[in-house]
Amino acid sequence: xxxxxxxxxxxxxxxxxxxxxxxxxxxxxxxxxxxxxxxxxxxxxxxxxxxxxxxxxxxxxxxxxxxxxxxxxxxxxxxxxxxxxxxxxxxxxxxxxxxxxxxxxxxxxxxxxxxxxxxxxxxxxxxxxxxxxxxxxxxxxxxxxxxxxxxxxxxxxxxxxxxxxxxxxxx
Amino acid sequence: xxxxxxxxxxxxxxxxxxxxxxxxxxxxxxxxxxxxxxxxxxxxxxxxxxxxxxxxxxxxxxxxxxxxxxxxxxxxxxxxxxxxxxxxxxxxxxxxxxxxxxxxxxxxxxxxxxxxxxxxxxxxxxxxxxxxxxxxx
Numbered sequence: 001x002x003x004x005x006x007x008x009x010x011x012x013x014x015x016x017x018x019x020x021x022x023x024x025x026x027x028x029x030x031x032x033x034x035x036x037x038x039x040x041x042x043x044x045x046x047x048x049x050x051x052x053x054x055x056x057x058x059x060x061x062x063x064x065x066x067x068x069x070x071x072x073x074x075x076x077x078x079x080x081x082x083x084x085x086x087x088x089x090x091x092x093x094x095x096x097x098x099x100x101x102x103x104x105x106x107x108x109x110x111x112x113x114x115x116x117x118x119x120x121x122x123x124x125x126x127x128x129x130x131x132x133x134x135x136x137x138x139x140x141x142x143x144x145x146x147x148x149x150x151x152x153x154x155x156x157x158x159x160x161x162x163x164x165x166x167x168x169x170x171x
Numbered sequence: 172x173x174x175x176x177x178x179x180x181x182x183x184x185x186x187x188x189x190x191x192x193x194x195x196x197x198x199x200x201x202x203x204x205x206x207x208x209x210x211x212x213x214x215x216x217x218x219x220x221x222x223x224x225x226x227x228x229x230x231x232x233x234x235x236x237x238x239x240x241x242x243x244x245x246x247x248x249x250x251x252x253x254x255x256x257x258x259x260x261x262x263x264x265x266x267x268x269x270x271x272x273x274x275x276x277x278x279x280x281x282x283x284x285x286x287x288x289x290x291x292x293x294x295x296x297x298x299x300x301x302x303x304x305x306x307x308x
Contacts, residue, residue: 011211028183029236031256035274053213056204063203065185067234070257071264072274079183079236083253089266 010053019054021099022108023062029079030055033067034090044074046095078106179239179249185256186220188233196248197222197229199237223251232259 002008009015023030032052034044048066056064076088076098086106090098108116129137141149147159157163181201190198199220204213222237223244229235229252238253257263263270270277 013211016211028181029185031185038274052204056213057206063181063184063201065202067257069273070262071266071271072276073264073266075266077265079185081182083238087265091266 007050010050016054016057019051019058020107021051021055021058021103022113023055023059023106024108026081027059027062027078027106028081029063029065031065031067031077031079032074033071033077034074035069035072040091041074043093043095043098044090047090047098051095051099076102078102179243181220181250182239183253184220184237184250186235186237188229188231188235189219191224191227191229191231193221195223195225195227197224197235197252199235199250220250221248223248228252229255230259233257 003011005011032044032048034048035041036045052064052066056062074090076090078086078088080086088098088102088105093101124134126136129135129140129143132138137143139149140146147155184199184201186199186201188197189200199222200217201220202215202217205216206213220237222235223240233255234257235252236254236256237250240249240251243249244251261270262272264276267276267280269280
């Protein structure tokens with residue numbers, strides 16, 4: 001049974017997480033003005049249809065507003081935290097060009113993203129074990145080289161409490 | 172704990188004015204795209220904010236940019252009007268700077284009326300040069 005809609009792949013988590021435009025923390029609002037008809041606004045329309053979900057998924061705290069048929073020329077406008085406004089003319093541009101352009105001007109660079117990734121990795125130690133939410137493994141029995149879980153492999157006689165107690169009583 | 176600016180999370184927001192019946196205050200509706208967890212589609216979720224508008228220059232239907240105030244002005248008013256982005260009935264296209272309505276400009280874009288005689292003759296000469304004659308071999 002196929003998914004409903006025109007391009008239902010836009011509604012998959014895999015597609016949404018493939019968005020590579022992550023805005024800098026100073027970008028607060030993004031406004032897209034485009035037209036529903038006309039060849040010059042074609043790239044903007046495709047951008048809104050395909051790329052806006054990816055951008056909003058990756059930047060949940062940026063307010064995105066869409067305005068249709070307000071002005072003859074399509075454009076994007078970004079409102080930054082310091083009061084600055086960035087106007088991007090997208091007339092006669094394909095949606096790929098638009099995403100590349102905004103990634104270049106207002107997106108976090110690869111180095112920044114890698115640095116942030118490293119910082120996040122530092123917080124959790126992969127060797128510890130505990131609740132699944134915070135650690136990779138839950139019990140010590142899951143770690144290679146440790147005693148396996150007695151639910152699957154019975155413990156040797158010497159480790160069992162029953163045997164140890166019997167030995168103690170005997171001695 | 173110091174909160175340098177904004178007693179509220181949203182520092183800058185863009186919204187549409189829906190009411191101006193209060194004195195020096197505008198009721199602004201702000202829409203954000205929120206992902207539906209099952210459909211995985213973004214829908215507009217609206218929220219109303221009250222903004223301080225000292226000159227009462229907002230009309231219902233304007234698109235405005237609001238800025239968060241450093242501290243709350245009253246129980247509900249936490250933002251002030253920073254700029255009217257698009258005035259209703261008087262939209263200015265930011266790329267060209269000309270007034271427009273919908274997808275057409277309101278005034279004539281070409282500046283042929285402002286050209287002087289010398290300019291028109293110069294331009295027509297340039298056009299003659301550009302003309303490609305098919306009779307040439």
